Amino acid sequence: MIEVRGLEKQYGSFRAVRGLSFTVEPGEVLGFLGPNGAGKSTTLRIISGYLGPTKGDVIVDGISVTQDPIRAKQRIGYMPETSPLYPEMKVGEYLRFRAELKGVKGKDRKAAVRRSLEDAGLDDMEGVLIGHLSKGYRQRVGLADALVASPPLLVLDEPTAGLDPNQIREVRALVTRLKDKHTIVLSTHILSEVEAVCTRGVVIAKGQLVAQGTLDELYELRKATAVRIRVRNLPAALKSEIAALEGVREVTEVGAASAFVRLEIAFESAEVGDLATERVVERLAAAGAGVLEVVPQSSLETVFSELTRVDDSGGGLAA
Amino acid sequence: MKGLLPIYKRELLSLFVTPVAWVVAAAFLFLQGFYFFLLVASYATTQDTIQGSGPVEAFFGQTALFYLPLVIICPVLTMRLFAEERRSGTIEALLTAPISPAGVVLGKYLAALTTYVVMWAPTGLYMVLLSRYGEIDTRVVMTGYLGTLLVGAGYLAIGTLSSALTTSQLAAAVAASGFILVLFGVGFGEFFLDAGPARTMASHVSVWAMMNDLSRGLIDSRRLVFWGSMTLVPLFVTVRTVESWRWG
Numbered sequence: 269m270i271e272v273r274g275l276e277k278q279y280g281s282f283r284a285v286r287g288l289s290f291t292v293e294p295g296e297v298l299g300f301l302g303p304n305g306a307g308k309s310t311t312l313r314i315i316s317g318y319l320g321p322t323k324g325d326v327i328v329d330g331i332s333v334t335q336d337p338i339r340a341k342q343r344i345g346y347m348p349e350t351s352p353l354y355p356e357m358k359v360g361e362y363l364r365f366r367a368e369l370k371g372v373k374g375k376d377r378k379a380a381v382r383r384s385l386e387d388a389g390l391d392d393m394e395g396v397l398i399g400h401l402s403k404g405y406r407q408r409v410g411l412a413d414a415l416v417a418s419p420p421l422l423v424l425d426e427p428t429a430g431l432d433p434n435q436i437r438e439v440r441a442l443v444t445r446l447k448d449k450h451t452i453v454l455s456t457h458i459l460s461e462v463e464a465v466c467t468r469g470v471v472i473a474k475g476q477l478v479a480q481g482t483l484d485e486l487y488e489l490r491k492a493t494a495v496r497i498r499v500r501n502l503p504a505a506l507k508s509e510i511a512a513l514e515g516v517r518e519v520t521e522v523g524a525a526s527a528f529v530r531l532e533i534a535f536e537s538a539e540v541g542d543l544a545t546e547r548v549v550e551r552l553a554a555a556g557a558g559v560l561e562v563v564p565q566s567s568l569e570t571v572f573s574e575l576t577r578v579d580d581s582g583g584g585l586a587a
Numbered sequence: 588m589k590g591l592l593p594i595y596k597r598e599l600l601s602l603f604v605t606p607v608a609w610v611v612a613a614a615f616l617f618l619q620g621f622y623f624f625l626l627v628a629s630y631a632t633t634q635d636t637i638q639g640s641g642p643v644e645a646f647f648g649q650t651a652l653f654y655l656p657l658v659i660i661c662p663v664l665t666m667r668l669f670a671e672e673r674r675s676g677t678i679e680a681l682l683t684a685p686i687s688p689a690g691v692v693l694g695k696y697l698a699a700l701t702t703y704v705v706m707w708a709p710t711g712l713y714m715v716l717l718s719r720y721g722e723i724d725t726r727v728v729m730t731g732y733l734g735t736l737l738v739g740a741g742y743l744a745i746g747t748l749s750s751a752l753t754t755s756q757l758a759a760a761v762a763a764s765g766f767i768l769v770l771f772g773v774g775f776g777e778f779f780l781d782a783g784p785a786r787t788m789a790s791h792v793s794v795w796a797m798m799n800d801l802s803r804g805l806i807d808s809r810r811l812v813f814w815g816s817m818t819l820v821p822l823f824v825t826v827r828t829v830e831s832w833r834w835g
Contacts, residue, residue, distance in 0.1 A: 279835075316683045320833040338589060341685040348683075352676030356604050357597075368593040369684045413680065 269294045269329060269421060269451045270315060276323035277310050277475075284310045286475040287324070294420075297447045299462030299469040300455040307475040308455040309349055312425045315453070316346035328421065342371065345419040345450075349426045351410030355399030359390060359409055362398060363416055370417035380416050387446070388412035389438065404435040411442065422446065424454040428461060440465050459572065490572060491538040492564030495545050496522065500558035502529045510551060515544030528560060590686025594694030595701075598668070602702050611663055612706045615656055622652045623713050643714065643723050647731030648802025654771060654794060657742055662763035664702055665746030666756040668695045669829075674754045678832075688829040692822060696747045703739045707732070727804045734801035737810075738794055741817035742767055748821040751828045770794070 270292040277285040285307045292298045302308050313319040315326050317337045326333040331340045354362060363381045372380045385391060388408040393401070398409060407427065414422055427443070428436045443452060443465045456462060462469050463483060470480040479489050511519040515536055523530035533548055535541045545562065552559050602608040626642045647653065672678040681691065717723050742763075749763040750756075774793030780786035790796050797810045 313679075318679055318683045318833070319835075338685045338687060341683060344683070346680075346683045348676070348679045350676055352680060354597075354601065354677055356601050361600070365593055365597050366680075366684070369590055369681075369686060371589075371685060410680075 269296070270453065271327040272311070272315070272324070273327065274324035275311065275314060275321050275326065277307070277314060277319065278322040284475055285314070285321075288472065288475065288477055289324075290470050290477060290480055292451060292453055294451050295447075296468055297443065297452045297454070297466045299466035300453055300472070301459070301462055301469050302455075302457065302472040302478075304457055306457075306472050308457075308472065309425055310475075311472070312346075312423055312453070312455055313348075316344055316423050317341045318346075318348075342417075343419055344421050344423055345414030345417065346423045347410045347414040347425060347427060349429060351406050353398045353406060353409055355397070357398055358394070359385070359396050359398060359401070359412075360394035362409065363412055366413045367416045372417050380418070384412040384416040387415050388442070404431050407431060407435070407439070411439075415446075418449075420451060422450045422452045422454075424452065426456060427454055428456070428458070488538075492535070492541045492545075493538045494532055494534040494565040495541070495548075496561075496563045496565060497531050497533060497548065497552070497559060498528050498561035499531060499552060500528050500560055502531075502552075502557050503555055506552070506555050506557065507531070509555075510548055513544065513547050513551060515540035516548065532565070588687060588690045588693065590684065590690035591694040591697075594681075594686070594691055595698050598695050598698030599701060602664075602698060607663065607667070608702055611660055612702075615660055615706055616709055618652075618656050619710055622646070623710075627717075641723075642717060643727055643731065644802045646710075646713070646802075647734060648795075648798040648800075653798065654738075657738065658764055658767050658771070660706075661703070661739060661742035661767065662746045662749070662760040664699045665696075665743055665750050665763065666760040667750065668699065668747055669751040669825075670754055670756045670759045674756075682829075682832070688826050691829060692747065692751075692825045696743065696822060696825075699743045699747065700740060703743060704736070707735060707739075724804065727802065730801045730804050730806060731798075733806070734798045737814040737818075738798070741814050741821075744818045744821040744825075748825045748828070751825045 272288055272290050275285050275288040276283065288307070288311060300308055300312070310319065314321050315328070315333065317333050317340060320334060325335075326340075328340045329343050331343070333340045357365070360381060363384060364377055367377045367380050367384075368374075381394075385394060388411045390405070390408050390412055393405065393409075398406065401409065407430075411424070411427070414424065424443075428439050431439065440461070443454065446452065447465075447467075454461075454466070466483070468480070468482050469486050471478045471486065479486060481489070507519055507521070510516060510531075510533065516533055517536045518534040520532050520534075521529060522532045533544075535544050541564070545564075549559055549562065623642070623646060626645050630642050630645075669678070672681060714723060714728050745766055746759070746763040749766065750759040753759050753762070770792060771794060773789055774795050776789030777786060777793050777796060780789055791809065791813060797807070797814070800807055800810065
């Protein structure tokens with residue numbers, strides 16, 4: 269459905285996207301995950317045809333976004349992050365305008381607008397001025413706009429950003445309803461969002477692909493292959509003793525101060541990491557050393573630690 | 588030209604549901620009405636009339652009152668076209684729809700041009716009034732309106748371009764007014780420059796000279812070509828500007 273090939277985007281001297289490649293299969297709900305400033309919006313804007321890539325290309329349904337933007341855009345329903353809308357128009361007026369702009373024929377337009385209003389939960393809002401709508405309702409108008417021409421592909425940039433927990437739940441329920449009819453790409457910096465609605469995730473940081481796969485695969489990748497431990501009062505003989513523990517491959521001292529020593533303990537494999545960590549900490553404690561800090565080391569961990577975790581029940585707020 | 592019609596309709600709607608068009612049209616008609624009153628009053632008290640001069644000719648061509656409102660009005664009609672969309676971010680939704688940049692630019696431009704024509708339309712009543720109390724040459728009226736349309740088309744194209752070059756409506760209006768004034772000023776060179784290429788150029792550019800001709804029923808194809816280019820070149824540059832935003 270989408271093929272992103274070696275995408276690069278340069279703003280002046282800043283490289284927002286650096287050689288990004290991934291694919292989205294038909295019927296997938298792809299979570300496009302990354303910390304703020306990772307290049308998510310830039311990538312989605314290139315897919316939607318708003319920005320041109322400095323290098324590389326995006327193929328949507330076999331059509332190049334750079335070579336044939338108009339035909340590619342016909343297949344995409346895009347919702348920008350802030351859903352900018354014309355405040356002087358009524359909701360229905362705006363959606364009829366958008367439907368016409370997207371080439372929905374006159375006789376089908378009324379039905380298309382009706383359906384998108386229903387799908388986005390805007391049934392009674394047709395006659396309301398956009399300028400009078402709350403943030404949550406504007407977001408829905410943006411969604412209705414993305415849906416109005418029934419495109420096979422939906423690209424949603426942070427669809428739940430700035431919404432309250434109830435609204436977030438509603439948007440997620442909507443995405444779940446829509447995934448039978450559309451292939452969906454949605455970006456987020458919230459981990460639980462991907463868990464709640466997506467079938468697969470692509471993780472980027474600093475404009476580069478960090479990992480991709482199903483949710484289980486991503487969790488697998490997060491497993492630490494090493495830990496860094498900050499220890500107080502480390503007996504000199506203990507280091508070699510720890511290195512001999514089951515599952516531990518190597519122990520190196522990576523830093524020291526007057527009050528503590530920092531050790532990096534590499535495991536034989538990521539699978540034994542949890543068990544080995546337990547053994548190491550137990551051993552240290554038994555020997556009278558004080559464990560001050562245990563930090564798992566994995567390629568994904570730093571990225572994930574920057575992502576916002578939100579309680580899925582809606583109790584937390586998206587930062 | 589994909590997208591021209593829906594954008595044209597939306598722009599007209601937003602021009603007329605916001606007070607801008609109404610305020611501008613009201614101020615414009617007040618000025619033109621006052622000016623028409625002065626002209627008619629002056630011609631009514633003049634004893635001898637010169638051939639080729641009368642209220643209609645004067646209305647369209649022979650005083651500065653015709654141009655002064657246009658220097659302000661055309662930029663005000665076009666200032667929001669692109670500047671506002673880029674400031675508020677709605678341009679992102681617009682340009683991710685399957686439309687061509689030329690369609691966007693022409694749709695917006697034609698909406699401004701339509702508003703301009705609608706604004707002038709009530710002045711047709713002046714001609715009806717005059718024809719009831721005296722004779723008027725309908726061909727002169729028509730060439731007068733042709734000139735009005737040409738000048739407006741050019742000024743609005745300049746305004747459209749300047750709106751695409753900035754995200755501030757005020758800056759867009761000021762820049763367009765400035766450029767129109769410069770163009771107007773160059774035309775004045777015709778009156779004080781010595782005979783030579785500079786003066787020839789000035790007289791070709793002069794909106795004054797063109798309106799003078801047209802208000803007497805004279806159609807000079809060189810002027811049509813000049814004002815045609817004054818319209819098409821800014822619009823073409825606007826289309827390229829809109830295309831260039833993708834690569835910013």
